[in-house]
Amino acid sequence: MRVVLTCLPAPPYPAAGGSRPSPGAHGGGAEDRISRLPDAVLADIVSHLPAKDAARTAALSRRWRRVWASAPLVLDHSDLLRALPGAGGFDWLGTTDAVSRAIGAHRGPIRCVRLTCCSMALAARLGVLEYWLRRLAESGAEDLVLVNRPMPEFLPLPPDVLRIASVRTLYLAYWSFPDTAGLPCGPAVFPRLREIGLCSVAIHARGFDHLLACSPVLQKLAIVASLFVPSHVRIRSRSLQCLVLWRSLTNELAVVVAPCLQRLILWQEYPCMPDSDVFYTRVRIGYATGLKVLGYLEPGVHQLQIGGTVIESGTKMIPSTMVPSVKVLALKVRFGIRKEAKTLPAFLRCFPNVETLHVLSREADEPAGKLNLKFWQEVGPIDCLETHITKVVFDRFRGERYELAFLKFVLERAQSLLKLVVVLANGDQASVDEMLTKLKPLTTAKRASECPTLLAVARDGDSAWCFQRASDLSVSDPFDW
Numbered sequence: 001m002r003v004v005l006t007c008l009p010a011p012p013y014p015a016a017g018g019s020r021p022s023p024g025a026h027g028g029g030a031e032d033r034i035s036r037l038p039d040a041v042l043a044d045i046v047s048h049l050p051a052k053d054a055a056r057t058a059a060l061s062r063r064w065r066r067v068w069a070s071a072p073l074v075l076d077h078s079d080l081l082r083a084l085p086g087a088g089g090f091d092w093l094g095t096t097d098a099v100s101r102a103i104g105a106h107r108g109p110i111r112c113v114r115l116t117c118c119s120m121a122l123a124a125r126l127g128v129l130e131y132w133l134r135r136l137a138e139s140g141a142e143d144l145v146l147v148n149r150p151m152p153e154f155l156p157l158p159p160d161v162l163r164i165a166s167v168r169t170l171y172l173a174y175w176s177f178p179d180t181a182g183l184p185c186g187p188a189v190f191p192r193l194r195e196i197g198l199c200s201v202a203i204h205a206r207g208f209d210h211l212l213a214c215s216p217v218l219q220k221l222a223i224v225a226s227l228f229v230p231s232h233v234r235i236r237s238r239s240l241q242c243l244v245l246w247r248s249l250t251n252e253l254a255v256v257v258a259p260c261l262q263r264l265i266l267w268q269e270y271p272c273m274p275d276s277d278v279f280y281t282r283v284r285i286g287y288a289t290g291l292k293v294l295g296y297l298e299p300g301v302h303q304l305q306i307g308g309t310v311i312e313s314g315t316k317m318i319p320s321t322m323v324p325s326v327k328v329l330a331l332k333v334r335f336g337i338r339k340e341a342k343t344l345p346a347f348l349r350c351f352p353n354v355e356t357l358h359v360l361s362r363e364a365d366e367p368a369g370k371l372n373l374k375f376w377q378e379v380g381p382i383d384c385l386e387t388h389i390t391k392v393v394f395d396r397f398r399g400e401r402y403e404l405a406f407l408k409f410v411l412e413r414a415q416s417l418l419k420l421v422v423v424l425a426n427g428d429q430a431s432v433d434e435m436l437t438k439l440k441p442l443t444t445a446k447r448a449s450e451c452p453t454l455l456a457v458a459r460d461g462d463s464a465w466c467f468q469r470a471s472d473l474s475v476s477d478p479f480d481w
Contacts (some may be wrong), residue, residue: 001149003224003225003246003247004147004173004174004199004200004224004225005116005147006466006467007197007199007222007224007225007246007467007468008116008145008147008171008173008197008199009114009143009145009169009171009197011076011078011114012074012076012112012114012143042071044071071108072108072109072110072111072112073102073103073106073108073109073110073111073112073113073139074111074112075099075102075103075110075112075113075114075115076112076114077095077099077114077115077116077117077118078117092118092119092122093122095118095119096118096119096122096123096126096128099115099118099123099128099132100128100131100132103132103135103136103139104131104135106139108139109139109140110135110136110139110140110141111141111142111143112141112142112143112144113136113141113143113144113145113146114143114144114145115145115146115147116145116147116149116173117147117149117150118149119150120146120147120148120149120155121148121150121151121152121155124155124156124158129158130158130160133158133160133161133163133164134160134163136164136167137160137163137164137165137166140166141164141166141167142166142167142168142169142192143167143168143169144164144167144169144170144171145169145171146161146171146172146173146175147171147172147173147174147199148173148174148175149173149174151174153174153200154174154175154176154202155174155175155176156175156176156178157172157175157176157177157178158178159178159179159180159183161178162178162180162183162184162189162190162214163189165188165189165190165191165192166192167190167192167193168192168193168194168195169193169194169195170190170193170195170196170197171196171197171199172197172198172199172201173197173199173200173201173224174199174200174201175201175202176201176202176203177198177201177202177203177204177207177211178207179207180206180207180210180211181206183210185210185213185214186213186214187214187215187216189214189215190214190215190216190218191216191217192217193214193215193217193218194217194218194219194220195218195219195220195221195222196211196215196218196220196221196222197222197224198221198222198223198224198226199222199224199225199226200224200225200226201226201229202229203229203230204229204230205230205231205232205233205234207230208230208233208234209234209236212235212236212237212240213236215237215239216238216239217239218237218239218240219239219240219241219242219473220240220241220242220243220244220471220473221235221237221240221242221243221244222243222244222246222467222471223244223245223246223248223250224244224246224247224248224467225246225247225248226248226249226250227248227249228249228250228251229250230250231250231251231252232250232251232252232254233245233250233252233253233254234252234254234256235253235254235255235256235257235258235261236256236257236258237257237258237260237261238257238258238259238260239260240258240260240261241260241261241262241263241473242261242262242263242265242471242473243255243258243261243263243264243265244263244265244267244467244470244471245265245266245267246265246267246467246470247267247268247269248268249268249281250281251281251282252281252282252284253266253281253282253283253284254282254284254286255284255285255286255287255288255291256284256286256287257286257287258287258288258291259287259288259289259290260290261288261290261291262290262291262292262293262473263291263292263293263294263471263473263478264288264291264293264294264295265293265295265470265471265478266283266295266296266297266298266302267296267465267470268298268301280301280302280303281301281302281303282302282303282305283297283302283303283304283305284305284306285304285305285306285307285323286307288323288325289325290325291323291325291326292325292326292327292328293326293327293328293477293478294323294326294328294329294330294351295328295329295330295331295332295358295479296330296331296332296358296360296479297329297330297331297332297347298331298332298333298340298362299331299333299339299340299343299344299347300333300334300337300339300340300362301332304347304350306320306321306322306323306350307320307321308320309321311343311346311347311350312343312346313339313342313343313345313346314346315346317349317350321350322349322350322351322352323350323351324351324352324353325353326351326353326354327353327354327355327356328354328355328356328358328476328477328479329348329351329354329356329357329358329384330357330358330359330360330479331344331347331357331358331359331360332359332360332362333359333360333361333362334361334362334363334364335361335364335371335400335402335403335406336363336364336400336402337364338370338371341371341375341402341406342371342375344406345379345380345382348382348384348385349382349383349384351384352383352384352387352388353383353384353388354384354388354389355388355389355390355391356389356390356391356392356393356477356480357384357385357389357391357392357393358392358393358395358479358480359392359393359394359395359406360395360396361394361395361396361397361398361400361403361425362396363396363398371402373401373402373405375405376405376406376408376409377409379409382413385410385413385414386413386414386415386448387415387416388416389414389416389417390416390417390418390419391417391418391419391420391421392410392414392417392419392420392421393421393423393479393480394406394407394420394421394422394423395423396423396424396425397422397423397424397425397435397439397456398425398435399434399435399438399439404438404439404441404442407420407422407442408441408442408445408446411442411445411446411447411448411449411452412445412446412447412448413448414448414449414452415448415449416449417447417448417449417452418449418452418453419452419453419455420442420452420453420454420455421455421456421457422439422454422455422456422457423456423457423458423459424436424456424457424458424459426459432458435456436456439456442454465479465481469481
């Protein structure tokens with residue numbers, strides 16, 4: 001649950017304690033300057049207030065009533081959530097009724113609705129859930145967050161959600177996506193939709209394809225906390241720029257046609273995975289000529305396929321097995337597992353123009369197969385490493401000899417390297433000192449680049465990488481934090 005809530009768009013306005021003064025309130029003989037503003041400006045001000053405060057402005061004067069009636073409504077469930085007197089729970093019936101009255105009473109447009117803690121099951125039983133969705137469609141809702149919380153999980157989502165043609169941002173959590181058979185399909189369904197978040201949503205491949213086909217200007221798509229639903233994710237979109245699979249697994253992720261795709265983020269945390277020795281997600285990259293940022297690819301979890309070729313340790317590189325557009329690449333590797341370490345050079349060869357490389361060292365529960373430390377000395381040429389890479393970040397270094405062997409390999413091969421950053425794994429001061437001692441041989445190691453900067457850093461606490469940074473297209477390198 002917490003994972004999903006942290007991935008939702010931020011509330012439309014910051015939470016504030018205590019009472020808020022009304023926009024037109026003034027004390028003593030102070031001059032009321034705000035009421036001199038044009039109606040359009042006042043309406044914009046009111047639209048940035050919580051629903052309760054915005055409604056109160058109607059009591060100021062006849063003019064303010066007119067402003068409130070025309071102002072775009074911004075509705076967050078926290079404005080309406082009602083607690084049971086003398087109890088620790090919430091009055092779900094009262095909250096549901098308050099949402100219905102807020103949506104039904106406002107005659108102006110509805111800009112944003114964010115319902116993350118409203119009993120959707122109760123709303124469905126009362127027959128008001130469909131009413132809410134119809135009102136949102138009639139009122140031109142633009143930003144919509146609907147979380148089915150509290151449970152039951154995977155409550156059927158009414159197909160009316162597919163009739164809100166005005167929506168620009170749509171986040172759904174803990175729903176069962178409607179059956180799209182027989183429903184209208186095409187660019188007229190969601191002509192303005194730019195961002196979709198499917199958070200633990202039960203959706204079949206047919207419904208997923210339907211959603212993409214209905215969203216001609218879609219730029220960002222996120223799948224959060226979903227295991228094998230949908231079982232196959234196939235991307236066909238001429239507009240999509242960012243695709244994020246956050247703590248989600250699927251049998252296949254296929255980027256079939258996505259010429260505008262700039263960023264593909266794959267992030268999984270452990271433990272919550274099937275045995276990676278028997279399970280793979282096939283990551284298939286087809287027509288994605290604009291892909292610049294990719295990661296984290298994991299040799300132990302992802303079976304990489306480029307075009308029609310599955311990439312393995314012995315794969316011969318030809319133009320059709322390469323993605324030359326990628327500039328930032330992130331890999332997650334268990335160096336203690338021989339098969340994964342041997343696959344790493346093959347993955348690197350697929351992206352010949354990478355300039356920034358991130359490697360996250362994942363600890364192996366039980367090392368499998370003994371990798372000869374001379375392996376890296378015998379690795380053949382890797383174009384990106386020897387020609388283009390200027391920065392390497394090695395994260396969660398624990399001082400293992402396999403990790404150190406790889407770092408020496410980077411220094412010996414990377415002719416354009418300007419900076420090598422080693423981020424130490426979390427530990428007490430004694431373990432940090434030990435890791436720093438093990439890094440000392442790097443200061444005298446042979447270097448292909450004239451004067452690369454070597455930097456060892458320690459982070460406090462757990463990884464600070466988050467969904468918002470991963471999906472923010474204004475950040476050129478989402479892995480650098």
